[in-house]
Amino acid sequence: MRRAGIVALNTFREAVRDRVLYNLVFFALVMIAASILVGQVSIGIEEMVIVTLGLSAISVIGLLIAVFIGVGLVSKEMDKRTLYALLAKPVRRWELLLGKFGGLVLTLTVNTAAMAAGLFLALSLVKQGTEHVEASVLVAVYFILLKLALVVALALLFSCFTTPLLSILYTAGLYIAGLFVTEMRNFQSETMSRALQTLLRWLSYLLPNFENFDVMAAAAHGRAIPGVLIAQNSAYAALYCAVVLTVAAAIFTRRNLK
Amino acid sequence: MATAAIEIENLTKDYPFGFLHLKKKTSLEGLTMRVEEGEVFGFLGPNGAGKTTTIKLLVGLIFPTAGTARILGKSISDISMHADIGYLPEQPYFYDYLTATELLDYFARIHDLPAQERKARVDGMLKKVGLETARKIQLRKYSKGMLQRIGVAQAILHDPKVVILDEPMSGLDPVGRREVRDVILELKQAGKTVLFSTHILSDAEMLCDRVGVIVGGKLRGVGAPDEIVGMKAQGMEVLFEYAGAAGGLQPLLSKATQTGKRYRMQVPEADLYATLQQLGSAGAKVLSVTQVKSTLEEYFMHLVEADRAQAPAVEVSGK
Ligand SMILES: Nc1ncnc2c1ncn2[C@@H]1O[C@H](COP(=O)(O)OP(=O)(O)OP(=O)(O)O)[C@@H](O)[C@H]1O
Ligand SMILES: [Mg+2]
Numbered sequence: 220m221r222r223a224g225i226v227a228l229n230t231f232r233e234a235v236r237d238r239v240l241y242n243l244v245f246f247a248l249v250m251i252a253a254s255i256l257v258g259q260v261s262i263g264i265e266e267m268v269i270v271t272l273g274l275s276a277i278s279v280i281g282l283l284i285a286v287f288i289g290v291g292l293v294s295k296e297m298d299k300r301t302l303y304a305l306l307a308k309p310v311r312r313w314e315l316l317l318g319k320f321g322g323l324v325l326t327l328t329v330n331t332a333a334m335a336a337g338l339f340l341a342l343s344l345v346k347q348g349t350e351h352v353e354a355s356v357l358v359a360v361y362f363i364l365l366k367l368a369l370v371v372a373l374a375l376l377f378s379c380f381t382t383p384l385l386s387i388l389y390t391a392g393l394y395i396a397g398l399f400v401t402e403m404r405n406f407q408s409e410t411m412s413r414a415l416q417t418l419l420r421w422l423s424y425l426l427p428n429f430e431n432f433d434v435m436a437a438a439a440h441g442r443a444i445p446g447v448l449i450a451q452n453s454a455y456a457a458l459y460c461a462v463v464l465t466v467a468a469a470i471f472t473r474r475n476l477k
Numbered sequence: 478m479a480t481a482a483i484e485i486e487n488l489t490k491d492y493p494f495g496f497l498h499l500k501k502k503t504s505l506e507g508l509t510m511r512v513e514e515g516e517v518f519g520f521l522g523p524n525g526a527g528k529t530t531t532i533k534l535l536v537g538l539i540f541p542t543a544g545t546a547r548i549l550g551k552s553i554s555d556i557s558m559h560a561d562i563g564y565l566p567e568q569p570y571f572y573d574y575l576t577a578t579e580l581l582d583y584f585a586r587i588h589d590l591p592a593q594e595r596k597a598r599v600d601g602m603l604k605k606v607g608l609e610t611a612r613k614i615q616l617r618k619y620s621k622g623m624l625q626r627i628g629v630a631q632a633i634l635h636d637p638k639v640v641i642l643d644e645p646m647s648g649l650d651p652v653g654r655r656e657v658r659d660v661i662l663e664l665k666q667a668g669k670t671v672l673f674s675t676h677i678l679s680d681a682e683m684l685c686d687r688v689g690v691i692v693g694g695k696l697r698g699v700g701a702p703d704e705i706v707g708m709k710a711q712g713m714e715v716l717f718e719y720a721g722a723a724g725g726l727q728p729l730l731s732k733a734t735q736t737g738k739r740y741r742m743q744v745p746e747a748d749l750y751a752t753l754q755q756l757g758s759a760g761a762k763v764l765s766v767t768q769v770k771s772t773l774e775e776y777f778m779h780l781v782e783a784d785r786a787q788a789p790a791v792e793v794s795g796k
Contacts, residue, residue: 221589222587225583225586225587226587229572229583232574232575233572233574236574237574299570300566300568300569300570301570301571301572302538303538303564303566303569304564304565304566304569304571304584304628304631304632305584305587306536306537306538307536307537307538307559307562307563307564307566308559308584308587308588309556309557309559309560309587309588310559310587311556473540475538475539475540476533476538476539
């Protein structure tokens, strides 16, 4: 466990040195553009525009980092053979995976926090009304982070047994499917066989449910987000990550490094 | 018998390949050998012999198809074994965004070296492998030989009891080779066990207590370097200078090869003194007398050729 922490810090250092955090510049540009836009259009919806644009940008940028760096966390090290020296040391394979996961989640946390700070700054600049959207926005950002952790775990899992390109496709596919689980669950069709509908229903429970993490509309309108949902999402993300990482570790532990 | 530093039993590794991995290629076949504590053991073999495969199995990077191995009495699947071994991978590559100091510090943390000891240890290692001046340079800017050096440093950083080096001399300049030789000798002096693979026979002859020769995934011979080649001297080579007329030396000179005034000649060991006397009395100047023995190299070539000769058979059994 201590070793997983050391690996995590090094993974964070790698991300910083590889200039991953430079994406913040891009986010800043989005926020500036949003503020200008607000100046043009708004009568009373400034906050809504800023929050929607800001949260969307935080989510998209985070997803890109989570997927593209996530699939490379272990596979890149296997390709470059940087893992050889490390795994000959007293590091268990699961400690390495956990460290890599933790490192990228740490990177995403720092990155997301910086973007959230930018968002709040933009909000404070346009703020006129007495509405309090801050608390809801904070929860929305937290949910995005949970979602990102889940995506990283999935990317890591796929990269343990397939190529980076396929891993990206699988992870993206699961993410998109995970946005439609409710629809899948309630899907009714005359032409579809009963068995297939049951299968779909089961699948909808197995797939990572990404719908629950999306509270953008509530945040934009400053509606409070129920504590139950916060607890439920936290537990769901933790549990799902744990299961995915356990499977990943089981695969990676048996893997021959080429 | 005392526990060996490295004990390998019937170690076998197949690599599956082809459609659905139905075919397999045997890279290592029933390897059984021991490396005693405090020994420097050379692992010799041509390209593709299975040296790297064996070493990767030992350090747990790949898993055996059959067989077992123990290091210092602990199974290779036991994680605590890793605290006592040092490993230099073949053509090592490290995190290129780190500097040499940072890399060693990272590994020192992994090895749980106490904070106050870390800096001194890291500095000492960098000095030992001649990288003090490059310590603050990111590894992406390192040359091949410099990477090899940092690789050696990380392998011995934590003062392991067993050091396993996969081609430690490759990519090094003469100075670097010499330094690595010194490192290996130093390890031996300190009572460590060293297993290293190499193609460079002179290094093995110079450094090893014993060598093992592996060809085509099979161990073909183990023993002291001189034992394995059969120390039997094949004769003596005499180098002498002679400017005079052939005269009475004619029978001798006809057997020698001449370069200017110099002659080179091989005589059976039993005839050496008679020959020297003859040369002396004729006024020839003897420059050197050396023993001619079959070298490790010849032995090696012999094995490889023998293997080539039966290559078709090996190929069939591999499929
Ligand atoms: N990942 C792999 N998949 C399939 N075959 C492999 C793999 N790794 C090694 N081999 C095969 O195993 C055999 C032994 O390879 P190995 O790397 O152990 O040789 P070596 O003795 O280290 O050679 P060299 O002196 O060139 O380093 C070779 O025939 C090689 O093709
Ligand atoms: Mg090799």
